[in-house]
Structure formats: C-alpha cells, structure tokens
Amino acid sequence: MAVGSPAASQVLVRRTLSRGGFDWRSAAFSAFLLFCLVFALAVIAVLIAQVTIRGMPVLTDRGADFLTSNLSTRAGTAGVGQGIFGSLFIALFVIILAIPIGVMTAIYLEEYAPDNRLTRFIAINIRNLAGVPSVVYGLLGLAVFVPVTRVIESVIFPDLDGTGRSIVAASITLSALVLPIVIITASESIRAVPGTIREAGYGAGASRWQVTRSLVLPSAIPGILTGTILSVSRALGETAPLIIIGVSYNFFSTGNRGTLEGLFGPYTALPAIVYGWASNPELDFRELTAAAIVVLLAVTLFANAVAILLRNRYEIKW
Amino acid sequence: MDEAASDHTVGGSTAVNVKLDALGAAAPAGDGAEGSAEPIVEFRDVHFYYGSFRAVKDINIVVEPRKITALIGPSGCGKSTLLRTINRMNDLIPGTRVEGEIRYHQANLYEKSVDPVEVRRRIGMVFQKPNPFPKSIYDNVAFGPRVTGFKGNLDELVEGSLKRAALWNDVKDKLKQSGLALSGGQQQRLCIARAIATEPDVILMDEPCSALDPRSTLQIEDLMAELKQNFTIIIVTHNMQQAARASDRTVFMNMDDDRAGYVVEQSDTMEIFTNPKNQLTEDYVSGRFG
Numbered sequence: 001m002a003v004g005s006p007a008a009s010q011v012l013v014r015r016t017l018s019r020g021g022f023d024w025r026s027a028a029f030s031a032f033l034l035f036c037l038v039f040a041l042a043v044i045a046v047l048i049a050q051v052t053i054r055g056m057p058v059l060t061d062r063g064a065d066f067l068t069s070n071l072s073t074r075a076g077t078a079g080v081g082q083g084i085f086g087s088l089f090i091a092l093f094v095i096i097l098a099i100p101i102g103v104m105t106a107i108y109l110e111e112y113a114p115d116n117r118l119t120r121f122i123a124i125n126i127r128n129l130a131g132v133p134s135v136v137y138g139l140l141g142l143a144v145f146v147p148v149t150r151v152i153e154s155v156i157f158p159d160l161d162g163t164g165r166s167i168v169a170a171s172i173t174l175s176a177l178v179l180p181i182v183i184i185t186a187s188e189s190i191r192a193v194p195g196t197i198r199e200a201g202y203g204a205g206a207s208r209w210q211v212t213r214s215l216v217l218p219s220a221i222p223g224i225l226t227g228t229i230l231s232v233s234r235a236l237g238e239t240a241p242l243i244i245i246g247v248s249y250n251f252f253s254t255g256n257r258g259t260l261e262g263l264f265g266p267y268t269a270l271p272a273i274v275y276g277w278a279s280n281p282e283l284d285f286r287e288l289t290a291a292a293i294v295v296l297l298a299v300t301l302f303a304n305a306v307a308i309l310l311r312n313r314y315e316i317k318w
Numbered sequence: 319m320d321e322a323a324s325d326h327t328v329g330g331s332t333a334v335n336v337k338l339d340a341l342g343a344a345a346p347a348g349d350g351a352e353g354s355a356e357p358i359v360e361f362r363d364v365h366f367y368y369g370s371f372r373a374v375k376d377i378n379i380v381v382e383p384r385k386i387t388a389l390i391g392p393s394g395c396g397k398s399t400l401l402r403t404i405n406r407m408n409d410l411i412p413g414t415r416v417e418g419e420i421r422y423h424q425a426n427l428y429e430k431s432v433d434p435v436e437v438r439r440r441i442g443m444v445f446q447k448p449n450p451f452p453k454s455i456y457d458n459v460a461f462g463p464r465v466t467g468f469k470g471n472l473d474e475l476v477e478g479s480l481k482r483a484a485l486w487n488d489v490k491d492k493l494k495q496s497g498l499a500l501s502g503g504q505q506q507r508l509c510i511a512r513a514i515a516t517e518p519d520v521i522l523m524d525e526p527c528s529a530l531d532p533r534s535t536l537q538i539e540d541l542m543a544e545l546k547q548n549f550t551i552i553i554v555t556h557n558m559q560q561a562a563r564a565s566d567r568t569v570f571m572n573m574d575d576d577r578a579g580y581v582v583e584q585s586d587t588m589e590i591f592t593n594p595k596n597q598l599t600e601d602y603v604s605g606r607f608g
Contacts, residue, residue: 115412196449200509202410204462205439205516214465219452 048297055290066291071251071268075284078277080295086167086269087236087299093171094178094235099228102182109183110190111212123187130180138244141173146245148172153264160261165246167267173241178231185230189223190216222315229307236300239271249276270296356424358383358550359404359520364418366399368411373399374579377418379569383519386542386551388561388587391571392607396579397554400571401522404552405441406434422520439466442513446525448505450497450512455480455489458497458508462516475515482548483511484541503534510541514549521545523553527560539564558603562591570599 058066062079069079113119149172150164193216201211252266274296277289359381366374374396381387389397399408406427408414420427427437439462450458459476468475476493480486485507489500497508506526513521523542527535542551542564555561561568568591569584583596594600601607 194449196445196447197451199407199410199445200449200451200512201461203405203407203438203443203445204465204512205435205442206461206465207435210465214461215451 051290051293051297053290054287055292055294058287058291059294067295071249071273073250075282075288078285078288080270080273080292082268083270083273083292084295084299086267087271087296089167089263090171090174090235090269091232091303093168094175094232095228097172098175098179098182098231099224102179102227102231103186103224105183106186106190107212107217110187111208111216126180126183130184133240134177134238135240135244137173137177138241140176141169141241141245145169145172145176149264157261157264160257160264162264163246164264165266166264167269168263170242170245170247170267170269173245174235174238177238177241178234181231181234182227185227186220186224189220189227192223193219222311225307225311225314229304229311232303232307233300236296236303237271239275242269242272243275247272249273270299356383357381357421358423359552360419360421360424361400362419362421364403364416364420366396366403366408367415367417369413372576372578374571375574376580379581379584381550381552382567383550384546384548385566386546386553386564387567387569388565389552389554389569389571390556390558390561390602391579391582392573392602393556394577394579395571395573397571398524400579401524401552401554402443404520404522405443406437407443409434439516440518441520441522442516442518443522443524444506444509444513444526447529448502448509450500450505450508452496452498454494455497455500455508456493459511459515462512466516479511479515482514482545483507484537484544485511501534503530503537506530506534506538507541510538510545514545518549520550520552523551525554525556528556535560558605562587562603570594570596570602572598572602 066079067084068081069077070082072078109119109123146164146169148164149166149169150162152168153160153162153164153166197215197219198211201215206214248266248268249272252268254262254265257265270292274289274292277285277292280289357380359379361377361379364374364377365372366377377400379400389401391397402408403416403420404422404427408416416428422437422441426432442462451461453461456476459479460472463472463475477486477490480489485504488504489495489508497505500508506529510521510526527538530538539560542553545551546566553561553565565587567584568587570582570590571579572582573579583590583594583599585595589595590599591603594603
C-alpha cells in the first residue's frame, strides 16, 4: 500500500480510533457499582427469605385462621386478625387526617404565604419536625392526645370509663408524626410545577385560587401521591409511639364495648404484635413472629403498590 | 403590589369594573369599522420601579385601536417590563410599583378599585416561549372562558378561537390530544387561541416568535395581520425586520445612563424605518448598535 492511498489512510484512521489496551479503571468502577447493588438487594432478599421460610409453616398450616384469629398467649390459636384491623384503621385515619391538612399547608406555604422571615422560619421548623425521633411523638401522644381522646370518649360514651389509650389516640399521634413528611413532599411537588404554567394561567384571567386548583394541583398530584405512599408506609411500621401510648400484644378483651366504643378501648397493630411476639420466649412464637412479619410486609407492599399505580396513572410528562 | 387577586366576584361591581364592562359591550370585537381616534391604551408620565430601581421613566405612549404597535429597542431597555404593566402581570412580582397613569379605554388601570384579574380577561397575553397547559387542546382554549364564568356554547367558542388562530384545520380531529404534543409553531398558535378565547380587545405579545423557526414566524405574522381586524395588538420584538414587516406603529425605546428605559421616538412604522427624526433611532434601525 502506498502512503497516502485511500486504503492506507483507512488503516491509519482505524488504528487511531480503536482503543489501546483494556480500560481497567472503568471496568473496576462498573464492577464496584454492581457489587453495591447486589449487596443491597442481597440484604433485602436474605431478610425476606429468612422471614418467609420461618413463617411459611404457620401460614400454610393455619392460613386464613391465622389471619383472622385474635391475640392469644397460646401459640396454636394466636392470630393477627386484630392487628390487621388496627393497622388498616391507622392507615385510613392517617390518609383522612394528615393528607388533607398537609397538602393544604403546603399550598399555603408555596402559593399564598409571602416570602419573609416568618415563612422561612416555619418551613425550617417543619423540616426539623420530620427528623424528630418517633418515640418523642409517642410522648406527645401520651401527654396530649390520650387525655383528649379520653375527653372525647366521655362526651360520646359517658358510661364508659376508658383511659384514652386507644387506637384513636394512636392514629392521631401517627398522623402528627407523618404530617411533616406530607408537607415537605407536597411542597416540593408544588414547587416543581413550572412558573410558566402559572404565568399563562394568570395571563388568561384566572385568580390565584383558580390557578392553584386547575393548574398547579393537577400537575402536583403525582408528587403528592408519593408523599402519601411514604407517610402511610411510615405509619404502618412505627412501633415506638404505639408502645408508649399503650398497645396490646397479648390477649385483650374489649369487654362489653361495641365496634365504635371499641375504638376507644384496648387495641393492637401489626408492628406491635411483631414486637410482642418477638419478645416471647416460647419456641413456637418464633414462627408466629416470622409469619406476622410476612403479613406486615404484605400489607405495606400492597399499600405502596396501590399508591404507585395511582401515581403512574396521573403522571404528566412535560 | 404582589396580589394576583384576592377573592373577586365574576364581573366585579366596582365603578371602574362597571366602566370596563360597559366599554367591552360598546365596542364589540367583531366591529370591523375604522377604529376611533381615541387611543385604546395610553401611558401618561409612567415610571416603573422594581423596589428602588427605576426600570422605565417618563413613558408617554399612545396605542391606537385595531392596529399593530411594535415596541423595539436594545436588550434591557424595559420593553417587556412596559408590556407587562398593561395587563398588570408585574403585580405577581413583589415590590413593584407604578407611577403615573396607564389608561385602558380612558380608565386608569392602576386605580385602587381595579381588579387585576378583570384586567387580564380583557387584555390577553402571549408569551415568548409557547406555554400551553398540560391539558388537552380543547381544555387549553376553554380554560379562560371557564374560569371567567362563560355560560354560552363552549364548543362554538373553542372552535371559533382555534379558527381565528389558524389552527382549527390542524387539530379539529384531535381536540382531546395534549396541547404539548404539537409542534412549536402550533403550540404558539394554541396559546394565541387561548388568549383570544376570553374575547379581549387587546392582545399583548412578548417576542412571540423568538423561539420559533422562520416559517412558523411568518405564519404568526400573517395571523397577526388577520387578527388586527378585530383586536389591538401590541408586540415586543427584537427582530427589526419583523417590526418593519408586520407593524403599523413603532415605539423605539432605549436605555439611558441611569439604566432606566425611555421612549426615544414613536411614529408610523414607515416613518421610523425610512425617515426617523432622532439620530439614535436611525442608528438602531440601521444596525449600528443594539
């Protein structure tokens, strides 16, 4: 090949373009990232596998009976039925109480409040509240919400003489616990709506409320639903506040209370059952604890899945 | 002024709003007769402040009805600021202040009793970058009428607005599709349809073609020529050729040493571009600066 011929220059170009030697650093970095991912997944997988294997016998032998039975000190008849009811009640209560208040607060902070020192101070404090340990919220619940519940109970059901340590008090406490999370995620999704959309809305002759309701909120819904997912998951899993307010994990009787009155009496929830059974020295209770964890995971994952589906359905692509 | 609006009633009952309503009824948009000599928008000794910084000063401008008036000038001279005072969009920025009078049909827009929301229903705006809502094409155009309490046939109004914006044929089969799925030029025409759906009599355009390709730009200019039969158009543009092509009157602004914008010259477009009276104007339109 003569120098300068097309064939020669083709070889030359190909040589300069091709990689010289193997890029060890990139390969090593990719491998390290992959290892971290595998490690994280492995931890979760081991946890789930261990719990499922140990809890399977109980679920397969007793199945629906386990899911519907009440608490008991006898391993053969103990079940999580009351816990499922308690956890679902807490989840529903949190959605009804914390989400609307949190979203309205976020709307006020982002759209209506003037940008001054007071507003910034409030926003910082809300962020701090999100980081307060849950046991402190438990103390708040015990000091404030339990007496309040007792008062409410004495007004609605004057004949009952309850202590106020009930699922109502626990639900209010957990709503207070997740409220900062709802406010923060809702604020961020409202803030993420482009200013040009608001501008266009005002330009078309809309008032501030119309812009917020018809333009900002619909676009912020996916983010708000994410906040709902996070807060419900958190509420379903918190144990410390329940213990401080007073939760049962052994047999308890609601006495002669009906369903509504029972809301003001002794109660239980799935994480508390897990805690209680885990502390039980009897051998049979190890399997029961594992089974209860499986149920708790299933309930949490189900709630998350519903919320994720809702969020994907309403997602807007800019 | 940083309130877009507090609670307001649809069709406010204050004296100035009553006057605005009456004027809107007396001069219907469909009136094709020659506009009266009375200016539709007028600036009288207007100064505008962002906090303590004066952005424009000593503004006296007369805008004639059913004509296209262009605001031209170098970057930063306050053209967009001035445009946004007409429909009180600057109210959304905290700390802004207007001195002097800005009149719309002889009524001062900045009187205490005037509701900015009512103003924006009568003075529409099209922005630099097309910003349709993340809704269907139909809902985009219907948004304005819906929030202003329109009670008539919405389908007719939407179709009429899209036809006037030269977009109906492109979208008549896909009104339910998202407005964001259109091309840039189509999106801007959608924004124009949205602006005229509330049946304003003035349309403000803030560099509407600067984000578009040349072909879409020319389409929009053709559209403007049609629209001016029924609407008064005030357009801010960086593009001098566009101002020369498309407008009837031109206002040339410049930035002074104190960084405040002022009006250098305002006249018929032909005059400004062929026989300017001010040396600065001549320098600008011949490209020597800006």
